[in-house]
Amino acid sequence: MKRIPCSGCSLLCDDVIIRSDGIYIDEVIGACIKGKERFDQTTAKNRIINPMIRKNGELQKVSWDEALDKTLKIIKNTSNPLLYGFSTVSCEAQLKGIELARMINGFIDSNSTICQGRLLNKAKETGITLTTITEIINKGDLIILWGANAAESIPRLLNKILFSRGKFRMTGREIKTLIIIDPVKTASFGVMGVRDIALIIEPNKDLDLIRILKEECCKADSIPSEGVAGIDKDDLKRLLLHLTGAENGVIFAGQGLLNSDLGSDVLKEFLELIQMINLKQEKGRISVILMGGHYNMTGFEHVALSAVGKNHSLQFSNGEFVDTEKTIISKIESEDFDSSIIVGTDPISHLAKRLSSKLAKKPLILIDNRNSSTLNIADVVLPTALTGIECEGLAYRLDHVPIELQKIINPPNKVPSDEELLEKIIHKLKT
């Protein structure tokens, strides 16, 4: 019986209680449905515990030696491999992944490139104000969900930031104001109280709203009387009043904003708006937290920054880092690769069909712990242990706080951790 951090999603709740006999997990207390599913994965039906190789179009169970030999054969025969995923593995494994990419002159990228990485890239130019969950619990008074449905994507987030009774926020829910900006009335609207503001925005009109808020910051009464983007004038004034009057406000930027069709303009102007508000504010500040889903997506940014100096999309050539504008999407689109190593993700179901069909044409090595759509096209499948349950490792929470994940039980069939497996491949390549 002990409190451990949960590796179900990027919130990495550190108050989940586990009862275990060292072989199985008997009871999970406090974890949400996503965390519970993660712990259930240890004995789930779709768990892979044997290495597999595709022979005559069928995946067949083979020994570890045979699977690794085939992996090395694929790697040695390629000159431009693609390494993708790395957001559901520990930081140590991510470092090994970068080492492997450097060794085989590959292109390495994480899921962050099609998620929060775009905003962090823009933040290099404009700067970004970050905060931590603990600070919001203890001092926060304004919470804005912008294009984020926290109640369904990260179930325990609202519980922690909005309802928890913190040190300087003893009354919890009553003292915190919630503003939701979303085109759809999602489940998150269910927690709204009388003082909260629901702003139903017209789809793809975020940029108009940001521009009006920026103008309004400079001079008063520039809001048109008919309102902006489907939001009326009074609501906008209330929003601005909260933004400039909050002592410790935070904006949760969800996929609605990060991945909108408006391109990167919206992200740049969004960051500029926050800078502008913070300059104008005298007693408080507004910060941003990015709503990444995978539990260690933020970790890759930190590992890549410290190892190479760029937060994602790293191209190596002749063992040296080469700065490139290319991302995983443009690489696959132009078929600029000859094999791929997928680690802990499922690009076949996540990416668009035009991309996944191109990915399927070339040899693919899958390093994962569960059966996914990508398994159906993989040439080699290497199973690994679940980080945070069957092996330990470091992971970064969505607010850039490192959390040490723990080992509770032994992995089935003695499968290695992601770090050990990548180390083994690197070792074999050297000899």
Next chain:
Amino acid sequence: MELYKYLPKTNCKLCGKPTCMAFALDLLQGKAKVDECTPLLEPKFNTQYNTLKELLGAEEGQQKELKINVDTDLCDGCGICVTVCPVNARYCPPTLSGKAPDYPPEKHQLFQVKEGKCELLEIKHCRRLDFEGRERECRVCETYCPRDAVKIEYV
């Protein structure tokens, strides 16, 4: 609230209750009868008296029990009910990420999240049973559940 609308709202205390709201709650639970409110018997409240009788129907005077139903199909274990419940909050220990429920649960604890779903532990310490006055009208767990999985009912 539906019943309260039709009461005189004068808080005259003639029924023996401190407020009309308290009387409405007792009406709902079947602990009181409409006739116990003497001002209602006056002719000017005739229509309200009749509506109340109609609303309650045959259930008037039948003792009812408080039930908190948690729909486990809808629940996603976010734990908002655990955190927001004022009874829980009084006894839960503070952790780094705010107040978290204890395990094994404290004897006053109403809700706990187990195996990814919320479950009701003990109803007798609920504010609707254990407290007096306005606190008896507590409905926070039902109000703030984002999935509408918690329902307070009198059966």
